[in-house]
Amino acid sequence: xxxxxxxxxxxxxxxxxxxxxxxxxxxxxxxxxxxxxxxxxxxxxxxxxxxxxxxxxxxxxxxxxxxxxxxxxxxxxxxxxxxxxxxxxxxxxxxxxxxxxxxxxxxxxxxxxxxxxxxxxxxxxxxxxxxxxxxxxxxxxxxxxxxxxxxxxxxxxxxxxxxxxxxxxxxxxxxxxxxxxxxxxxxxxxxxxxxxxxxxxxxxxxxxxxxxxxxxxxxxxxxxxxxxxxxxxxxxxxxxxxxxxxxxxxxxxxxxxxxxxxxxxxxxxxxxxxxxxxxxxxxxxxxxxxxxxxxxxxxxxxxxxxxxxxxxxxxxxxxxxxxxxxxxxxxxxxxxxxxxxxxxxxxxxxxxxxxxxxxxxxxxxxxxxxxxxxxxxxxxxxxxxxxxxxxxxxxxxxxxxxxxxxxxxxxxxxxxxxxxxxxxxxxxxxxxxxxxxxxxxxxxxxxxxxxxxxxxxxxxxxxxxxxxxxxxxxxxxxxxxxxxxxxxxxx
Amino acid sequence: xxxxxxxxxxxxxxxxxxxxxxxxxxxxxxxxxxxxxxxxxxxxxxxxxxxxxxxxxxxxxxxxxxxxxxxxxxxxxxxxxxxxxxxxxxxxxxxxxxxxxxxxxxxxxxxxxxxxxxxxxxxxxxxxxxxxxxxxxxxxxxxxxxxxxxxxxxxxxxxxxxxxxxxxxxxxxxxxxxxxxxxxxxxxxxxxxxxxxxxxxxxxxxxxxxxxxxxxxxxxxxxxxxxxxxxxxxxxxxxxxxxxxxxxxxxxxxxxxxxxxxxxxxxxxxxxxxxxxxxxxxxxxxxxxxxxxxxxxxxxxxxxxxxxxxxxxxxxxxxxxxxxxxxxxxxxxxxxxxxxxxxxxxxxxxxxxxxxxxxxxxxxxxxxxxxxxxxxxxxxxxxxxxxxxxxxxxxxxxxxxxxxxxxxxxxxxxxxxxxxxxxxxxxxxxxxxxxxxxxxxxxxxxxxxxxxxxxxxxxxxxxxxxxxxxxxxxxxxxxxxxxxxxxxxxxxxxx
Numbered sequence: 001x002x003x004x005x006x007x008x009x010x011x012x013x014x015x016x017x018x019x020x021x022x023x024x025x026x027x028x029x030x031x032x033x034x035x036x037x038x039x040x041x042x043x044x045x046x047x048x049x050x051x052x053x054x055x056x057x058x059x060x061x062x063x064x065x066x067x068x069x070x071x072x073x074x075x076x077x078x079x080x081x082x083x084x085x086x087x088x089x090x091x092x093x094x095x096x097x098x099x100x101x102x103x104x105x106x107x108x109x110x111x112x113x114x115x116x117x118x119x120x121x122x123x124x125x126x127x128x129x130x131x132x133x134x135x136x137x138x139x140x141x142x143x144x145x146x147x148x149x150x151x152x153x154x155x156x157x158x159x160x161x162x163x164x165x166x167x168x169x170x171x172x173x174x175x176x177x178x179x180x181x182x183x184x185x186x187x188x189x190x191x192x193x194x195x196x197x198x199x200x201x202x203x204x205x206x207x208x209x210x211x212x213x214x215x216x217x218x219x220x221x222x223x224x225x226x227x228x229x230x231x232x233x234x235x236x237x238x239x240x241x242x243x244x245x246x247x248x249x250x251x252x253x254x255x256x257x258x259x260x261x262x263x264x265x266x267x268x269x270x271x272x273x274x275x276x277x278x279x280x281x282x283x284x285x286x287x288x289x290x291x292x293x294x295x296x297x298x299x300x301x302x303x304x305x306x307x308x309x310x311x312x313x314x315x316x317x318x319x320x321x322x323x324x325x326x327x328x329x330x331x332x333x334x335x336x337x338x339x340x341x342x343x344x345x346x347x348x349x350x351x352x353x354x355x356x357x358x359x360x361x362x363x364x365x366x367x368x369x370x371x372x373x374x375x376x377x378x379x380x381x382x383x384x385x386x387x388x389x390x391x392x393x394x395x396x397x398x399x400x401x402x403x404x405x406x407x408x409x410x411x412x413x414x415x416x417x418x419x420x421x422x423x424x425x426x427x428x429x430x431x432x433x434x435x436x437x438x439x440x441x442x443x444x445x446x447x448x449x450x451x452x453x454x455x456x457x458x459x460x461x462x463x464x465x466x467x468x469x470x471x472x473x474x475x476x477x478x479x480x481x482x483x484x485x486x487x488x489x490x491x
Numbered sequence: 492x493x494x495x496x497x498x499x500x501x502x503x504x505x506x507x508x509x510x511x512x513x514x515x516x517x518x519x520x521x522x523x524x525x526x527x528x529x530x531x532x533x534x535x536x537x538x539x540x541x542x543x544x545x546x547x548x549x550x551x552x553x554x555x556x557x558x559x560x561x562x563x564x565x566x567x568x569x570x571x572x573x574x575x576x577x578x579x580x581x582x583x584x585x586x587x588x589x590x591x592x593x594x595x596x597x598x599x600x601x602x603x604x605x606x607x608x609x610x611x612x613x614x615x616x617x618x619x620x621x622x623x624x625x626x627x628x629x630x631x632x633x634x635x636x637x638x639x640x641x642x643x644x645x646x647x648x649x650x651x652x653x654x655x656x657x658x659x660x661x662x663x664x665x666x667x668x669x670x671x672x673x674x675x676x677x678x679x680x681x682x683x684x685x686x687x688x689x690x691x692x693x694x695x696x697x698x699x700x701x702x703x704x705x706x707x708x709x710x711x712x713x714x715x716x717x718x719x720x721x722x723x724x725x726x727x728x729x730x731x732x733x734x735x736x737x738x739x740x741x742x743x744x745x746x747x748x749x750x751x752x753x754x755x756x757x758x759x760x761x762x763x764x765x766x767x768x769x770x771x772x773x774x775x776x777x778x779x780x781x782x783x784x785x786x787x788x789x790x791x792x793x794x795x796x797x798x799x800x801x802x803x804x805x806x807x808x809x810x811x812x813x814x815x816x817x818x819x820x821x822x823x824x825x826x827x828x829x830x831x832x833x834x835x836x837x838x839x840x841x842x843x844x845x846x847x848x849x850x851x852x853x854x855x856x857x858x859x860x861x862x863x864x865x866x867x868x869x870x871x872x873x874x875x876x877x878x879x880x881x882x883x884x885x886x887x888x889x890x891x892x893x894x895x896x897x898x899x900x901x902x903x904x905x906x907x908x909x910x911x912x913x914x915x916x917x918x919x920x921x922x923x924x925x926x927x928x929x930x931x932x933x934x935x936x937x938x939x940x941x942x943x944x945x946x947x948x949x950x951x952x953x954x955x956x957x958x959x960x961x962x963x964x965x966x967x968x969x970x971x972x973x974x975x976x977x978x979x980x981x982x983x984x985x986x
Contacts, residue, residue: 415562437658488562
C-alpha cells in the first residue's frame with residue numbers, strides 16, 4: 001500500500017517540473033511575441049487579433065497550472081514562482097486579454113504596425129511577470145526595464161500626432177531618470193549588504209555586519225522606493241502621468257494604467273515584505289510611504305475633480321487608485337499571504353477590469369466623435385445602451401460603490417489597514433473616496449441625464465467582438481462585487 | 492430558504508424582463524411582483540400561525556451561507572416579526588407602484604420596471620439581513636436603482652437633485668460602514684475559527700462597549716439612518732428629490748425607502764449601542780420634534796402638491812423617530828404600525844397627485860380648483876387617504892400616531908404635547924390643499940377634468956381597504972411585530 005501511494009507522488013512532482021512552470025509563461029510570451037512579428041511581415045492584420053487573443057488565452061491557462069504547486073525557483077533562485085506571482089501574472093494576462101479587442105480599429109488601419117504593437121505588448125508583459133516573481137534585484141531591474149522600454153515606444157506609436165510624440169519623449173526622459181535613481185538605490189543596497197538576493201538582503205538588514213553602513217542601506221532603500229513610486233505613478237512623482245496618459249493612444253493608455261500599475265505594485269509589495277520588513281528599516285520607509293500615500297490620494301482625487309477631459313480624469317483617477325493601493329502597502333502585515341497582499345490582489349483585479357472597460361468605452365466614443373470631454377458622452381444611453389451600461393458599471397466600481405468589485409477592493413484594503421491600526425489613514429482615504437464620487441458620477445450624468453446634442457446624436461459604431469468584451473468586463477466586475485469570496489483570501 | 496427566494500426572485504425577474512419588449516414588460520413585471528407578494532403572504536401566514544401557537548420570535552426562514560470566509564462575513568438572512576412586517580409592506584407596495592406607473596408611458600419601459608424590481612431585492616435584503624456587512628451591502632443595492640429611476644425619468648432639475656441625493660446618502664452610509672468596521676474588530680472569532688472576527692447581528696448585540704465609545708459609534712451608524720429617514724437637519728435633499736422624481740420613484744422613496752432608516756435604528760442602532768442611545772436620546776427626540784413642527788409649517792406654505800406631500804412626510808417621519816427613540820413599547824409598536832400606515836397613505840397621495848398632474852399638466856395649487864364636480868370618486872378616495880394621513884380615528888394613521896404620541900408622552904410629557912401639534916398642523920395643511928385643489932372656485936381645468944378610470948381604481952381600492960383594515964383591526968399587524976419589539980427593548984434595557 002505504502003509503495004503504491006508514493007509512486008504517483010513522484011510522478012506528480014516530475015510532471016509539475018515539466019509542465020507547471022511559470023517560466024513557461026515567460027518563454028511562451030517571448031517566443032510567441034517573436035512569432036507575432038513574423039505574421040506582421042505577411043501584412044495579415046486580420047489574422048493578428050485572433051492570434052493575439054489565442055496566445056494570451058494559452059499563456060493564461062499555462063500560468064494557472066502553477067497554482068498551489070508550492071514555490072519553485074529558477075535561474076539559481078533569481079525568479080521564484082509561487083501563488084503570489086501566479087495570481088498577479090493571472091491579473092496581468094487577463095487584463096491584456098480583455099483589452100486586446102479594443103485594438104480592432106488598428107486592424108483596418110494600413111498605417112498601423114499592428115504586429116509590432118502586439119509583440120511589444122507581449123514583451124512588456126514578460127517584464128510584468130518578472131516583476132511579480134523576482135527574487136533578485138537584478139530581475140527587478142530587468143523586469144522594470146523590459147516593461148518600460150516597450151511602453152516608451154507604444155506611447156509614441158501615433159507617429160503623426162504631436163501629443164503622442166511628446167508623451168513618448170516625456171515618459172522616456174522621466175522614466176530613464178527614475179530608472180537611474182532605482183539603479184543607484186540598488187547599488188547602495190548592494191554596497192551595504194553585499195548581495196542582490198532578496199532573503200539575503202533581508203537577513204543583512206536585520207543582522208548588520210557593520211553598523212556604519214546602515215545610512216547607506218537606508219538611502220539606497222529610499223531611492224528604490226522613489227524609483228518604483230515613479231513607475232506606479234505615486235505622488236510626488238506623478239507629474240508625467242496626466243500628460244503621458246493623455247498623449248498616448250487610448251488603447252496603450254489602458255494598458256499602461258492597468259498592467260504596468262498592477263505589476264508595479266506586485267514588485268513594490270515583494271520588496272517591502274521580503275526585503276525591508278525589519279522593524280528598524282520600517283521606521284525609515286514607513287513615514288516616507290505614508291507621506292507618499294496621503295499625497296497621492298490628495299493629488300489624484302482633487303486633480304481629477306478639476307478635469308474637463310474624461311481621459312485626463314481617468315489619468316488622475318489612476319493616480320488616486322495608486323494611493324488606495326499604497327494604503328494597503330503601508331498597512332501590510334508581514335507576509336505575502338496576509339490581508340494586505342490579498343487586498344492588493346483583489347483591488348488590482350477589480351481596478352484593472354473597471355479601467356479597461358472605462359478606457360475601452362472612451363476609445364470607442366472618442367474615435368467616433370473625436371472628442372474626449374464629458375459632453376462627448378451626452379445621450380450615450382440612448383444611442384449605445386451597452387456602452388453606457390458598461391461605463392456606468394466601471395465608474396461605480398472605480399468609485400467603490402457596492403455591487404461592483406471596486407467596493408470590495410476598497411473594503412479589503414481598508415479593513416487590512418484598520419486591522420493594523422492605521423485608522424487615521426483610512427479615514428483620510430474614505431474622505432477622498434467621497435470626493436471621487438463627484439467625478440465618477442459625471443460621465444453617468446452625461447450619458448443618462450443629458451440629451452444628445454448635434455454631434456453626439458449618432459450611435460457610436462461598436463463591433464460584436466467589442467460588445468462581447470465590454471459585457472464580459474461588466475459581468476466580471478459585478479461578479480466580484482456579488483461573490484467576492486471567489487478571490488478574497490486566495491493567497 | 493424562503494427568504495432567499497424572496498431576495499432572488501425580483502432580481503431574476505428584473506433580468507428576465509430584458510426579453511420583454513414594450514407593453515408586455517409591464518405585465519410581466521406586475522406578474523413577478525404579485526408572485527413575490529404571494530410568497531411574502533405565505534411567509535406571513537406561516538409566522539402568524541407560529542405566533543398563535545405561542546412559538547418563539549427568533550427569525551424564521553433563516554439562511555446562512557459563508558459569503559467571505561476569510562473575513563467571517565456571512566450571507567445570513569432571516570425574518571422575525573418586524574422584518575416580516577416590512578417585507579409585507581414592500582411586497583404589497585411594489586405591485587401597486589408598478590400598477591400606478593401603467594398610466595405613464597415611460598421611455599425604455601422594460602428597464603424602468605426592471606429597476607423597480609431590482610430595488611425590491613435591495614429593500615428586502617435590508618429588512619432581512621442578519622449580518623452587518625450584508626445589511627450595508629443591501630442598503631447600497633437599494634440606492635443604485637432609485638438613483639437611476641429618479642435621474643433618468645425625473646423632472647428638469649433631475650441631474651442636480653439626484654446628484655445631491657446620491658452624495659448625501661452615500662456619505663451617510665460610508666459613516667455607517669466605518670462604524671460597522673469598528674464594531675467588527677471588537678467582536679470575537681467565528682464559530683469555525685477561520686476568521687478572528689465576525690459581523691453577525693448576535694455578535695453585535697453581545698458587544699459590551701464602554702459608554703464613551705458607544706457615544707461616538709452611535710453617530711457613525713446613525714449618520715446613514717439620519718440621512719435616509721431623514722431627520723432634521725439632514726433632510727435638505729428630500730423635498731427636491733421627492734418633487735423631481737417620477738411618481739413611482741417618489742412612492743418608492745417615501746413609501747418604502749424611508750422605512751429603511753427607521754428599521755435600521757430599531758435593529759442596528761438601539762440594541763447595538765444602547766448606552767450611546769441613552770446619552771443622545773434627548774437630542775434626537777428634540778431634533779425629531781423640531782422636524783415635526785418644521786416640516787408641517789413649511790408644508791403649509793407649499794404651492795406644489797408633491798412638495799407639500801414631501802414636507803408632510805418629513806413631519807410624519809419625525810413622529811416615528813420620536814416614537815422609536817422614546818424607547819417605550821408603545822412608541823416602538825406605534826412606529827412599526829405607522830411605517831405600514833405611512834407607506835400606504837403616502838403612496839396613495841402621490842398617486843392622486845400624479846393623477847391630477849396627468850389630467851391638468853400642473854401640480855401648482857394656485858392653478859387648480861373646483862375639480863370635485865367632474866370627479867366625485869377621485870374626491871372620495873383623496874379624502875379617505877388624506878384623513879388617514881391626518882390620523883382620524885378608524886383610519887390607519889390614528890392607530891400609529893396615537894401609539895407614537897403615547898410613547899413620546901410616556902418619555903416626556905412636554906415633548907409629547909409639542910409632538911401632538913403634528914396632528915393639528917397636518918390637518919391644516921392637508922385640508923387646505925384638499926380644499927384649494929378639489930373644492931374652491933372653478934379653475935381652467937375643472938371643466939375638462941375626468942374622474943378616475945377603472946384601472947386607476949384598481950390601484951387605489953387596495954390602499955383604501957388597508958386604510959380601514961389597519962384602522963379597525965390593528966392587532967393583526969401589531970401582534971406580528973410585538974415579539975421583535977419586546978426583544979429589541981429587552982436588549983436596550985438589559986444594559
